[in-house]
Amino acid sequence: MRLYDAKYNQTCKICNFTISHNKQGRFTLHLKIQHHISLNEYLISYYYSSDELNCSYELCENKVKLYRGKPKKFCSNACASRNKAKPNICHVCGKKFDTTVRPHRATKTCSKYCENQLRSNSTYNWHKSMSKQQKDEHFTKIISKTAMTRKKNHTPSWNSGKTGIYSQEVIKKIRKSTLKQMENKVFRKTKIEILMEVFLKEFKIAYTYSFILENRQFDFYLKDYNILIECDGGLLACTQNFIQIQQTGSLKE
Numbered sequence: 336m337r338l339y340d341a342k343y344n345q346t347c348k349i350c351n352f353t354i355s356h357n358k359q360g361r362f363t364l365h366l367k368i369q370h371h372i373s374l375n376e377y378l379i380s381y382y383y384s385s386d387e388l389n390c391s392y393e394l395c396e397n398k399v400k401l402y403r404g405k406p407k408k409f410c411s412n413a414c415a416s417r418n419k420a421k422p423n424i425c426h427v428c429g430k431k432f433d434t435t436v437r438p439h440r441a442t443k444t445c446s447k448y449c450e451n452q453l454r455s456n457s458t459y460n461w462h463k464s465m466s467k468q469q470k471d472e473h474f475t476k477i478i479s480k481t482a483m484t485r486k487k488n489h490t491p492s493w494n495s496g497k498t499g500i501y502s503q504e505v506i507k508k509i510r511k512s513t514l515k516q517m518e519n520k521v522f523r524k525t526k527i528e529i530l531m532e533v534f535l536k537e538f539k540i541a542y543t544y545s546f547i548l549e550n551r552q553f554d555f556y557l558k559d560y561n562i563l564i565e566c567d568g569g570l571l572a573c574t575q576n577f578i579q580i581q582q583t584g585s586l587k588e
């Protein structure tokens with residue numbers, strides 16, 4: 336890259352007018368009179384290529400401003416200071432990221448989606464590392480937790496209250512398939528997300544799960560209504576046309 340310097344000879348990239356230097360501002364005057372632009376505008380639009388104006392911080396896609404006709408290194412002080420530390424690398428997808436998308440430096444993953452992946456991967460490894468006896472105990476715990484939730488939500492299972500309907504053999508089979516489900520990461524979504532999904536399916540509403548908009552991940556996107564749904568923390572927030580954000584209370588209500 337040849338940096339602009341008033342001492343060098345200048346050839347106008349718009350009309351090929353050439354002058355030996357711009358020390359007295361004659362080239363600047365040419366630009367103003369012939370093309371109605373300032374030297375700064377000319378340098379940005381015609382002299383430097385787009386790549387030469389990229390911010391030097393690797394995760395930034397902004398363009399830099401000029402200082403005395405030369406591109407600055409960074410687009411902002413924030414980028415200059417972020418550049419001092421190495422970006423984090425996502426433990427799941429390997430993408431580089433920084434505190435602009437994940438406020439805590441200790442976060443291992445680049446997005447909520449990768450975070451869920453990591454969680455289910457570690458659940459998978461955890462299940463894999465369990466002994467048979469541990470698996471059985473873990474399984475029993477999950478079953479009793481599910482039963483408690485069902486009781487609380489008044490949604491008894493079809494076999495509730497019935498005893499002796501399963502043979503030992505069948506129970507073994509169910510256990511095996513449940514463990515397999517766990518290992519196949521079927522339980523990746525949070526409880527409230529699953530409830531929301533059931534609701535959407537019931538009303539035949541088309542949705543995209545884990546929708547990403549402007550570096551932010553939302554739980555559901557309803558294309559036909561242009562609505563984003565965030566189930567986080569038990570609160571349901573809708574954004575209409577991506578502008579208006581309103582909390583509509585907890586999902587239970």
Ligand SMILES: [Zn+2]
Nearest residue numbers: 347349350352
């Ligand atoms: Zn010209």
Ligand SMILES: [Zn+2]
Nearest residue numbers: 390395410414
């Ligand atoms: Zn920048």
Ligand SMILES: [Zn+2]
Nearest residue numbers: 425428445449
């Ligand atoms: Zn990732």
